[in-house]
Amino acid sequence: MSTLLALAERIENTPFAVALAESRYAFPVVEGVHLIGLALSVGLIFLTDLRLVGVLFKDVPVPDVLRQLRPYVLIGFAAVFVSGALLFWAEASMLVENPAFPFKLLFIALAGANALYFEWVTAKRIPFRAAQARNAGVASLVLWTLVIVCGRLIPYMQLS
Amino acid sequence: MSYADVLAQLQGSALAHAISKSNHLIGATLQILHIFGFVLLLSSITVISLRLLGLTFTNQPVGRVARDGTRLIWIGLALAVATGTLMFVSGARHYGYNWAFEMKMGLLLAAVLTQVLLFQRVVSVDFPRPALARASAVLSMTLWFAVGLAGRMIGFI
Numbered sequence: 001m002s003t004l005l006a007l008a009e010r011i012e013n014t015p016f017a018v019a020l021a022e023s024r025y026a027f028p029v030v031e032g033v034h035l036i037g038l039a040l041s042v043g044l045i046f047l048t049d050l051r052l053v054g055v056l057f058k059d060v061p062v063p064d065v066l067r068q069l070r071p072y073v074l075i076g077f078a079a080v081f082v083s084g085a086l087l088f089w090a091e092a093s094m095l096v097e098n099p100a101f102p103f104k105l106l107f108i109a110l111a112g113a114n115a116l117y118f119e120w121v122t123a124k125r126i127p128f129r130a131a132q133a134r135n136a137g138v139a140s141l142v143l144w145t146l147v148i149v150c151g152r153l154i155p156y157m158q159l160s
Numbered sequence: 161m162s163y164a165d166v167l168a169q170l171q172g173s174a175l176a177h178a179i180s181k182s183n184h185l186i187g188a189t190l191q192i193l194h195i196f197g198f199v200l201l202l203s204s205i206t207v208i209s210l211r212l213l214g215l216t217f218t219n220q221p222v223g224r225v226a227r228d229g230t231r232l233i234w235i236g237l238a239l240a241v242a243t244g245t246l247m248f249v250s251g252a253r254h255y256g257y258n259w260a261f262e263m264k265m266g267l268l269l270a271a272v273l274t275q276v277l278l279f280q281r282v283v284s285v286d287f288p289r290p291a292l293a294r295a296s297a298v299l300s301m302t303l304w305f306a307v308g309l310a311g312r313m314i315g316f317i
Contacts, residue, residue: 031312035311039202042199043200043203044207046200057217068215072216148196
């Protein structure tokens with residue numbers, strides 16, 4: 001047995017994880033919070049991307065869109081991250097063995113890197129280049145889409 | 161024909177079999193598109209609501225923010241309803257007796273009515289009355305968030 005799997009089994013056998021996994025209402029509610037957090041964070045990022053691509057809110061300057069939506073994106077991410085950690089806690093061994101899960105994490109990392117590069121490099125240039133911003137928007141749309149696809153495939157790819 | 165007969169008929173239809181019996185990835189694809197529709201719907205309602213609450217894009221008239229957002233609301237809703245209908249047909253007997261599903265349908269009805277009768281009217285003018293704007297933003301977001309929460313619970317009941 002791999003070390004990772006052994007660790008995952010120890011995590012999900014803690015009393016809190018067992019209680020959460022077996023609870024009638026808490027587990028579905030945490031799943032629901034994960035979805036709502038996703039709709040808020042990734043949903044608002046999608047709208048920002050569509051602004052960068054030049055489809056939406058063309059009257060609002062890009063820096064305004066970025067700055068004004070950021071707090072709500074972060075609130076959404078906080079909800080996704082906390083609920084996601086709880087879901088992992090409750091189902092750790094299923095997730096480390098699931099083929100879709102590492103891809104979900106990979107695409108989250110790539111989407112995060114793309115966002116940070118955009119924030120720290122592309123958007124810092126004044127005036128920033130529209131083509132570069134558009135590319136960042138397209139990359140973000142594609143990567144976050146892959147995150148959602150991999151996430152929703154998790155229950156379809158359970159090995160056990 | 162009783163409710164149970166209708167559900168059995170739906171689930172036994174050729175369409176239902178095409179979805180549920182051929183390849184489980186068809187079901188997974190519907191689930192994924194359903195989520196995309198919902199994400200689109202909820203995020204555009206959130207952006208317009210934040211403007212109604214005076215929290216974002218305050219230098220833009222409500223009507224202008226709403227025009228762009230509203231298109232996405234209907235695209236998202238159409239996608240979610242179309243995929244949701246196919247999912248329901250393929251598992252009618254599972255969904256038909258699920259209290260979370262019933263709750264979701266009730267909330268959905270309330271959310272759509274609020275959207276059509278209140279929200280869309282409020283955002284059709286550039287500067288709606290602030291109290292009315294805030295009330296419709298809070299009501300609409302609460303209902304749509306609740307639809308999502310109830311919907312996510314269906315699979316665990």
